[in-house]
Amino acid sequence: MKKKKKKVNAAILIIGNEILSGRTQDKNIAFLSNWLNLNCGITVLEVRIIPDVEKTIIDNIRSLSKKFNYIFTTGGIGPTHDDITAQSIAKAFKLKYKYHEEAYKILENYYGREKFNDGRKKMAKMPSGAKLIYNPSSAAPGFITRNVLSLPGVPSILNSMIENCKNFLVKGTKVHSKTLNLFTVESNISKKLETIQKKFVSDVNIGSYPFFRLGKIGVSIVSRSTSLRKLNAVNKKLIKLVNEKKIKILKI
Amino acid sequence: MKKKKKKVNAAILIIGNEILSGRTQDKNIAFLSNWLNLNCGITVLEVRIIPDVEKTIIDNIRSLSKKFNYIFTTGGIGPTHDDITAQSIAKAFKLKYKYHEEAYKILENYYGREKFNDGRKKMAKMPSGAKLIYNPSSAAPGFITRNVLSLPGVPSILNSMIENCKNFLVKGTKVHSKTLNLFTVESNISKKLETIQKKFVSDVNIGSYPFFRLGKIGVSIVSRSTSLRKLNAVNKKLIKLVNEKKIKILKI
Numbered sequence: 001m002k003k004k005k006k007k008v009n010a011a012i013l014i015i016g017n018e019i020l021s022g023r024t025q026d027k028n029i030a031f032l033s034n035w036l037n038l039n040c041g042i043t044v045l046e047v048r049i050i051p052d053v054e055k056t057i058i059d060n061i062r063s064l065s066k067k068f069n070y071i072f073t074t075g076g077i078g079p080t081h082d083d084i085t086a087q088s089i090a091k092a093f094k095l096k097y098k099y100h101e102e103a104y105k106i107l108e109n110y111y112g113r114e115k116f117n118d119g120r121k122k123m124a125k126m127p128s129g130a131k132l133i134y135n136p137s138s139a140a141p142g143f144i145t146r147n148v149l150s151l152p153g154v155p156s157i158l159n160s161m162i163e164n165c166k167n168f169l170v171k172g173t174k175v176h177s178k179t180l181n182l183f184t185v186e187s188n189i190s191k192k193l194e195t196i197q198k199k200f201v202s203d204v205n206i207g208s209y210p211f212f213r214l215g216k217i218g219v220s221i222v223s224r225s226t227s228l229r230k231l232n233a234v235n236k237k238l239i240k241l242v243n244e245k246k247i248k249i250l251k252i
Numbered sequence: 253m254k255k256k257k258k259k260v261n262a263a264i265l266i267i268g269n270e271i272l273s274g275r276t277q278d279k280n281i282a283f284l285s286n287w288l289n290l291n292c293g294i295t296v297l298e299v300r301i302i303p304d305v306e307k308t309i310i311d312n313i314r315s316l317s318k319k320f321n322y323i324f325t326t327g328g329i330g331p332t333h334d335d336i337t338a339q340s341i342a343k344a345f346k347l348k349y350k351y352h353e354e355a356y357k358i359l360e361n362y363y364g365r366e367k368f369n370d371g372r373k374k375m376a377k378m379p380s381g382a383k384l385i386y387n388p389s390s391a392a393p394g395f396i397t398r399n400v401l402s403l404p405g406v407p408s409i410l411n412s413m414i415e416n417c418k419n420f421l422v423k424g425t426k427v428h429s430k431t432l433n434l435f436t437v438e439s440n441i442s443k444k445l446e447t448i449q450k451k452f453v454s455d456v457n458i459g460s461y462p463f464f465r466l467g468k469i470g471v472s473i474v475s476r477s478t479s480l481r482k483l484n485a486v487n488k489k490l491i492k493l494v495n496e497k498k499i500k501i502l503k504i
Contacts, residue, residue, distance in 0.1 A: 014299075017474075017476070018461050019299075020285060020296055020297070020298075020299065021286075021289065021296070021429075022281065022282040022283070022285030022286035022289070023282075024461070025279075025282050026278070026282075027277075029271075029278070030274040030275075030277050030278075031274070032274070033272060033273055033274030034273075034274035037273070037274070044273070045272070045303060046272075046301065046303075046308075047266075047272065047299075048298065049281070049298065049299035050297075050298055051297060078460070079438045079439040079442045080438050080441075080442045080446070080460040081445060081446035081449050081460075082449075082458065082459050082460060117439055117443075118442070118443055119438065119440075119442030119443060120439045122442075154462055175273075177273075177275075186330055186331045186371065187369055187371035188371075189332075190333065190370070190371030191369075191370055191371060193332055194332070197334075206333075206334065207269050208330070208333075208334060209276070209405075210406055212408070222270065222275060
């Protein structure tokens with residue numbers, strides 16, 4: 001009998017007025033989602049972007065942490081007054097919000113005792129019992145509270161810390177994908193595509209996304225599945241459809 | 253007595269596996285959020301990104317449409333099998349999902365009767381009673397169901413349609429913002445910043461965002477308020493702080 005494949009999922013909670021207002025273009029969603037799938041076989045099933053408002057953070061942490069295997073938060077763990085992720089997560093789980101001994105030492109060591117001011121000390125305050133996610137770029141650690149992993153909002157720092165999350169995560173089955181970029185319009189292939197999708201409804205997810213390139217319109221057909229065998233079967237049917245309709249493929 | 257300012261809010265619901273999987277970098281959130289604030293005084297208070305799954309779309313439409321003044325959906329209104337936004341919104345509000353007469357005519361006229369195939373006809377199917385958002389780029393209209401405005405996912409098409417949403421929206425009060433880019437670290441100013449924020453707690457929102465530019469680290473201080481007068485008062489205090497601490501300002 002074949003080993004049953006395990007599905008592990010996650011949600012991303014982006015905490016920050018700067019993303020919500022449109023001032024800053026988020027870069028963490030695509031990075032986290034790709035990394036989690038490729039490295040851990042974890043599928044991101046929902047993303048939320050919310051403001052730096054305590055009640056909103058608490059409500060979202062409570063509801064998402066029940067619904068998904070893991071929650072990744074980004075943002076709100078720096079030294080300023082608008083960084084309220086740690087205290088909000090503590091409240092969400094009814095935990096104390098206090099200095100994490102090791103985090104305190106790391107930061108004191110990094111800044112030197114004299115320059116270790118109140119703002120910097122704040123970054124050592126976490127929900128009681130939190131585990132640290134070490135930060136090779138700027139010392140201030142992220143932390144894990146139950147199934148919630150809290151990372152900073154600055155993409156370069158987040159990227160440098162992500163490998164340190166790996167050991168805390170239960171691995172799932174990687175989702176493989178294949179993309180065909182076709183010089184055609186969606187409505188030319190939509191009917192056949194639906195027939196193929198219906199045949200593989202529980203195993204392969206087929207998405208269709210219009211694009212504009214080299215002055216021409218086209219459609220990217222993206223198939224995704226945990227089974228490479230079934231993915232190849234779908235691809236074969238797609239190639240047959242492409243040949244029948246005499247559609248040009250864009251090779252990149 | 254001064255006229256009471258009206259707060260109007262919105263949520264954005266991005267529907268699409270391609271954004272969630274990290275394959276495609278979203279560009280609609282920042283555009284919509286900026287446009288809504290600048291042109292309509294509408295503040296985006298939450299964004300969600302969800303997969304092309306009917307039940308998930310229905311649940312989110314129901315809960316968000318109760319919680320916010322407007323919901324903007326993007327994606328899932330094309331001709332293929334994975335475009336299920338219209339039918340899901342119909343189900344969320346228990347409305348019929350059927351051809352919209354005017355949309356049908358627009359599309360039939362655009363494609364010509366012979367080329368108006370089933371996939372293309374699908375784009376004329378909407379929740380019963382929906383109002384059209386005209387599409388100057390590629391004909392297929394968006395639609396409004398109660399307080400939910402549904403737009404396509406392709407950024408260039410969405411951008412071209414946004415002006416046609418204006419007449420349907422009740423205007424609120426624009427949020428003004430001022431940014432100071434400082435060559436300092438957050439923890440150097442966090443204490444003073446908190447004091448200023450506390451003084452203006454109900455009127456001005458002050459955010460602090462680290463940046464890296466010209467090989468140096470810095471902090472952007474972004475103040476946001478519906479009152480220009482209070483925004484200027486905060487800015488004066490910030491400039492005083494900057495001068496006291498002898499911090500260099502980055503002019504861009």
